[in-house]
Amino acid sequence: MSAEEKPEFENPEDFIWDTYLKGSKDEDEARPKNWEGSTTGILTFTGLFAATVAAFIVESYKLLSSDSGERTNVLLEQLFVAMANASSQQPIIAPPPDSFSASTSVILTNVFWFSSLIIALVCALLSTLVQEWSRNYVQDINRRKVLHESLRERAYNHIYIRMGVNRYGMDQFVSWIVALVHLSVFLFACGLLLFLFPFNQVVAGISTAVLASFVTVYCVASLVPLLDKSCPYRTPISYMI
Template sequence: DYEDKYPEDPIYEETAPTARVWRTYLDESQRFDADRVSDWRDTVDVLLVFAGLFSAVVSAFVVQFSQNLQPNYNQISAYLLFELVSIQQAISNGTTVDFPLSSVNPTADFTPATSVAWVNGLWFTSLALSLSAALISVLVKQWLHHYMILPSGTPRERSHIRQYRYMGLRRWQVPLIIGLLPMLMHLALAFFFIGLVVFLGPM
């Protein structure tokens, strides 16, 4: 009980810098904050690890499949080289070229297939959401770390600083932001799996 823990304040000094009310407030607020912040940190830590691993997986898919957004110049070079060799062989043998020439044109405008554009769009969106969740998680961890560290000073000064930070926490909707982080990861997973379905559909 705070009455047993802290001596009674002299009369007219109930709100002095070292009064019992401030020390009691600090004790109660520290217990309250420790429980809430511990739960938030656990949630953010799990999301941060998952977002990092998921981003690495999506990045591997994006790096490979995004190459389909531009012409495959290796394949074009192989086609043109095959035609050139075939024509030279026909000329050296004194025969005519009796096979149709390909319509490959390396200077023509390239338009990726619709499915390729959709898959890349979905996977890039998934990666952006996952990285955003990771970035916000890091910022939240830094904010919580700063929130829990009170500077030195009298109990009244520390109580005022703690209350100021708590009001800032509510004003910036930090609990709501932490609650929305799993939704960001759910959206990232949804976009990734939709892209995977579109990618595997023609197979």
């Protein structure tokens, strides 16, 4: 049979189903690769990012409670005073413990950092689920109910699987995970600025300027594709608006 001759089918309509299956083969291979490529990058990034956030949290959560070392110094000072006044037989009145209340900036810093860490871990978990769903998608697309399944039945199964993926927004789900990763980074940056301001205004101011410049670039990259469809710079916000 020459290259220009068409294959013979038992049923005339099989030619249509065969053309459909061959035409969708490239997309069937590219779609799960895109899902796995995106989620693999997310897993790598969230692993490193979560470790970084956790290192900052180890130091910041201590500011939510009173310093036990400082309290010990106060008690020792009271003990020395009591020993010095022991000969005078004066009653020793222990002062009430100082009430402790964490500052608003400390509370917000920990809220931002803990939220950032939780979101990063959730993104990692969702990425592993997407990779599992991607493998299931490939298996379902290529699965045959029986060995001699007709082209029509295979095409119907393929359409059924594709409709489910489109109906439940698998592609959009992956984009949402990327958006959550970006949100996690933004929350960490906000917490970092709040953490720096009480210590050094200059460092905090410069860090704020750097963050503001990147936020501006991010917003521009998100909005320009809405005005110019040929713009290659896009963010998850571009797909959601």
